[in-house]
Amino acid sequence: MSPSGPRHVFRWDLDKTYLRTDFDSFGDLIKSAIETAADKKAYPGATALMRALRAGDGHRVCIISGSPSQMRTVLAAKLALDGVEFDEFVLKNNLKNILRGRFRALRAQIPYKLPALLESRAGFAPAPGETLFGDDAEADAIIYCLYADLVAGVVPMNDLERILLAARAYPDEVERTMAAAERVPRGDVVRRVIIHLDRRSPTAGFRRFGPRLVPVYNYFQAALVLYADGLLDARQVLFIAFEMIDSKQYQLPILANSLQDLIRRNRLAQPTAVKLADELREVARTAPDTVNRPDLPPFEDVARAFTDRVRELKGAPPLPWPETIAPLDYVALVDEEHESRRDRRKRGAGT
Amino acid sequence: MQRIVVDAMGGDLAPEEIVKGAAEASIALADAEIILVGDAATLGGILPRLRHDGARVRVHHASQHVEMDEKPAEAIAAKPDASIVVSAELVAAGEGDAMVSAGNTGASVLACARRWKLIPGVRRAALASVYPTELRRGDRNDPFSLILDCGATIDASAEDLVTFAIMGSAYAGLVSKNRRPRVALLSNGTEAGKGPAAVVAAHQILLEATELNFIGNVEGLDIPRGVADVIVCNGFVGNVVLKMLEGVSETVVRLARYAHKEKLAWRLGLMALSSALSQLKAVTDWQQYGGAPLLGFEHLFIKAHGRSNAHAITNAIKVAAKAHAGDLCGHIARGVADVIARQRPGSPTVEGTA
Numbered sequence: 001m002s003p004s005g006p007r008h009v010f011r012w013d014l015d016k017t018y019l020r021t022d023f024d025s026f027g028d029l030i031k032s033a034i035e036t037a038a039d040k041k042a043y044p045g046a047t048a049l050m051r052a053l054r055a056g057d058g059h060r061v062c063i064i065s066g067s068p069s070q071m072r073t074v075l076a077a078k079l080a081l082d083g084v085e086f087d088e089f090v091l092k093n094n095l096k097n098i099l100r101g102r103f104r105a106l107r108a109q110i111p112y113k114l115p116a117l118l119e120s121r122a123g124f125a126p127a128p129g130e131t132l133f134g135d136d137a138e139a140d141a142i143i144y145c146l147y148a149d150l151v152a153g154v155v156p157m158n159d160l161e162r163i164l165l166a167a168r169a170y171p172d173e174v175e176r177t178m179a180a181a182e183r184v185p186r187g188d189v190v191r192r193v194i195i196h197l198d199r200r201s202p203t204a205g206f207r208r209f210g211p212r213l214v215p216v217y218n219y220f221q222a223a224l225v226l227y228a229d230g231l232l233d234a235r236q237v238l239f240i241a242f243e244m245i246d247s248k249q250y251q252l253p254i255l256a257n258s259l260q261d262l263i264r265r266n267r268l269a270q271p272t273a274v275k276l277a278d279e280l281r282e283v284a285r286t287a288p289d290t291v292n293r294p295d296l297p298p299f300e301d302v303a304r305a306f307t308d309r310v311r312e313l314k315g316a317p318p319l320p321w322p323e324t325i326a327p328l329d330y331v332a333l334v335d336e337e338h339e340s341r342r343d344r345r346k347r348g349a350g351t
Numbered sequence: 352m353q354r355i356v357v358d359a360m361g362g363d364l365a366p367e368e369i370v371k372g373a374a375e376a377s378i379a380l381a382d383a384e385i386i387l388v389g390d391a392a393t394l395g396g397i398l399p400r401l402r403h404d405g406a407r408v409r410v411h412h413a414s415q416h417v418e419m420d421e422k423p424a425e426a427i428a429a430k431p432d433a434s435i436v437v438s439a440e441l442v443a444a445g446e447g448d449a450m451v452s453a454g455n456t457g458a459s460v461l462a463c464a465r466r467w468k469l470i471p472g473v474r475r476a477a478l479a480s481v482y483p484t485e486l487r488r489g490d491r492n493d494p495f496s497l498i499l500d501c502g503a504t505i506d507a508s509a510e511d512l513v514t515f516a517i518m519g520s521a522y523a524g525l526v527s528k529n530r531r532p533r534v535a536l537l538s539n540g541t542e543a544g545k546g547p548a549a550v551v552a553a554h555q556i557l558l559e560a561t562e563l564n565f566i567g568n569v570e571g572l573d574i575p576r577g578v579a580d581v582i583v584c585n586g587f588v589g590n591v592v593l594k595m596l597e598g599v600s601e602t603v604v605r606l607a608r609y610a611h612k613e614k615l616a617w618r619l620g621l622m623a624l625s626s627a628l629s630q631l632k633a634v635t636d637w638q639q640y641g642g643a644p645l646l647g648f649e650h651l652f653i654k655a656h657g658r659s660n661a662h663a664i665t666n667a668i669k670v671a672a673k674a675h676a677g678d679l680c681g682h683i684a685r686g687v688a689d690v691i692a693r694q695r696p697g698s699p700t701v702e703g704t705a
Contacts, residue, residue, distance in 0.1 A: 202401055202402055203399040204399040254352075264398070317392055
């Protein structure tokens with residue numbers, strides 16, 4: 001850690017963001033609860049990414065998950081198995097909620113995560129930048145953007161109260177969140193919100209959250225975005241790609257398609273992709289052992305696959321993504337999220 | 352991994368429904384890459400509105416496309432960057448494994464014929480089509496029989512008919528999971544000596560030089576009965592047969608509509624039958640089946656119906672992926688090579704050289 005305090009904070013959700021978890025049915029919940037650390041599986045590339053981020057000078061990794069705090073031992077063991085170090089690990093005390101008969105709180109995300117984020121932030125006097133990782137299974141996009149706007153001082157306090165009431169927060173949760181929001185140092189510090197598309201939700205649905213939020217299909221896309229943000233170097237992007245290929249769930253063409261998808265969606269600029277390719281060529285020249293592995297295609301093939309995907313678009317203009325956005329109506333967003341969660345429950349499926 | 356090239360601009364409902372179908376397939380198929388060929392900006396505008404796996408969908412820009420009513424040869428000559436031409440080129444260049452299009456049939460077949468090689472021993476390609484039958488077949492209980500050729504080769508020789516039989520049998524084996532498909536020649540009588548010379552000669556080769564489950568000749572009335580799983584004929588006959596069967600179906604529907612209007616008793620009768628009729632519609636829905644495979648080339652082309660919606664396109668992509676995963680073209684090549692090797696000197700051959 002940098003002696004002058006953290007320079008950048010990475011906040012991670014766990015289930016469906018870092019860990020491949022199914023909790024769409026009661027059976028899934030039971031399975032998830034009794035799994036050992038070794039049984040739990042991280043998404044390909046997530047481990048390499050989290051390790052790379054933690055390795056950066058002044059980088060801090062904070063985990064805020066909706067998993068019950070009774071799972072702390074097994075989750076911490078899983079992170080240790082993966083070689084992932086963290087600075088903060090917040091879990092939800094669901095046993096306490098059950099004992100107090102607060103059943104609404106068992107599923108509620110906003111009244112739990114928002115104060116946890118704000119309280120964690122309140123500990124930092126200087127203003128490090130933040131990158132937040134969540135997923136499309138629940139309300140992460142709303143929570144993270146609301147948090148970013150609160151810290152930036154864009155959301156008035158009386159609006160916050162309305163939002164919390166819409167989110168079915170208990171009175172003490174409202175009070176706690178309002179207090180944390182009052183205390184938090186103001187600043188436009190959330191640089192990026194990365195939403196892992198576990199449900200493969202249409203990316204157009206996230207346009208309303210503006211340019212700060214990037215929905216990604218996998219962690220290679222996340223690595224590309226963070227490379228563009230200057231938080232990862234070319235070699236780290238390569239290691240994340242290697243981990244994904246090693247998982248046998250990804251092949252080189254799939255990673256190349258991931259790059260093309262980001263370019264088409266205007267979430268990665270073509271010149272950035274070219275710069276990455278140039279830097280990787282330099283890595284291949286100066287440290288050939290780093291990139292040439294017997295179990296992987298030769299580096300030149302890798303470079304060609306990526307270049308070809310960009311060329312295939314033949315200069316077609318990417319989809320315009322809003323550069324600025326109007327203030328978000330969080331009450332409407334929370335209502336909409338409740339509605340869609342109810343629909344999903346009615347359908348009885350996770351999708 | 353199966354790489355399925357999809358002509359995103361071909362079809363009455365293109366590109367919206369084609370892209371939707373491809374998007375669904377990108378989630379449904381765990382080990383496939385869908386290559387959408389068409390206007391990159393248009394496709395890039397549609398995809399974000401759909402649930403899909405962005406890592407499994409690749410877009411390849413093509414600036415032109417062939418309209419459904421264009422003359423195939425002229426359109427292909429005038430539009431070298433048409434999506435169907437570029438799709439066929441991608442497969443020929445090894446960038447894709449199979450192709451799907453709901454576009455102009457003539458232009459699609461021509462694009463394949465000009466860019467793809469025929470399997471060694473196959474002289475003519477065949478377009479196969481499915482027709483609903485009374486009997487079901489294979490592990491999938493398919494209520495369809497396969498008829499080929501339906502128009503790719505107007506005048507087929509005995510050797511061509513034999514290769515069609517091998518191709519149809521291989522396809523039914525893989526796609527319908529029918530281990531021993533019953534193969535028949537379409538003729539004007541069930542006796543071996545009945546029919547034109549090519550059919551008689553093909554009958555002899557199929558009996559003597561193949562290990563197909565050849566059941567002999569069938570007549571037109573045996574097609575809807577489902578006597579055979581694969582029915583072989585030349586493209587002229589196949590096309591006439593299919594059009595006639597379609598015409599009969601349409602006439603039945605028109606008669607039912609007439610009955611519905613004419614008498615209350617008939618209307619009540621139809622209403623009583625309505626659930627059975629909708630079940631029949633579901634069973635015989637061509638959209639479930641994917642499309643018509645063009646067989647005989649070193650690569651597979653699935654010609655989806657021009658009116659294909661997203662569901663039909665998803666199924667066409669699934670069929671293409673399944674056929675490629677099962678090495679359909681390899682099966683056909685081995686089947687044809689086997690027949691050539693078994694030929695007795697002096698007898699009719701699939702190469703026509705004896």
